[in-house]
Amino acid sequence: MTDTERLLAAISPISGTRAAAPRLSEGRASLILDVTGLSGDQRLKMEADIKAALLALPDVADVRIAMTSEKKDRRLIVVGSGKGGVGKSTVAANLAIALRQAGVKVGLIDADIYGPSQPRLMATEGERPHAEDQKLIPIDSRYGIPMLSLGHLVKPGQAIAWRGPMAGNALGQLIDAQWGDAELLIADLPPGTGDVQLSMIQKHKPSGAVIVSTPQDLALIDATRAIDLFNQANVPIIGLIENMAGYQCPHCGEVSDPFGTGGAEAAAKSMGYPFLGRIPLDIAIRKASDAGTPPAASNAAEGRTFHEIAARLREWLNQPVH
């Protein structure tokens, strides 16, 4: 057995395939360790375990480990709306779940400073992230999606009056957290088109934006404002989603359109943006979301549209230009 083989045999139960170029020279063992995606604690533990395993060999007196970390080419997609209450958070959570189920390593950021609702949607209410090396560590949701919300940083029910720079700093901390091997971050933006939104997108340069609107004219006018905001900051619009279109009466089955229907599709067409899909107004969506079991996570029929929209999002992500 060569020295290289001996060193590898000693450490591979600990390092897996992360160790490379092991050498032994005059009692000193050295190697390169790829620590991509490991948290600070995991890195320290792996380093200490490898050292101990090598020092247990009779001819090793000293160990040098050079750590490398591949910089992740991580993309940020924002979900925005011109006005509140149109279902932006519901869409963001369900899209994240549908993308995860399709194999995308996705993290979820709740940047809604006015009413962070992702902890409830993703069943992580009351949990608190801790920090390591000055960076927040996302909370693991039950859907395999790491997440961070401003709602995790304040006590439940505590009023939040984030303003200007304070809001910007808080959002920055969520985005610059230790996202591990997440390749895509979905951010649920605060509703509206104010300074907080503009400075966030200027600073963090999302790869694209998804706009959620209900079908009625007023909501669509606000959605157009949101599109203007992204255009101003040179953020590509991935497309529009129409939410709460067409209500099927749970008793008689008749479909009515309390907010109209088709408005977002027509608006997308007239502005030349893709239309990503239409989500019906369905009490099952509200109930499941409020219960922390978003419909995209189950086989429920209500979840299907979210998977279809997520598939369109994946197509967009897979285009080489992005």
Ligand SMILES: Nc1ncnc2c1ncn2[C@@H]1O[C@H](COP(=O)(O)OP(=O)(O)OP(=O)(O)O)[C@@H](O)[C@H]1O
């Ligand atoms: N398609 C739908 N059918 C039924 N209820 C829905 C639908 N979409 C969202 N809802 C419900 O509407 C309410 C508002 O949705 P949500 O919180 O996602 O909106 P939002 O745009 O993120 O609001 P905010 O302005 O507070 O951020 C929630 O109770 C949610 O469960």
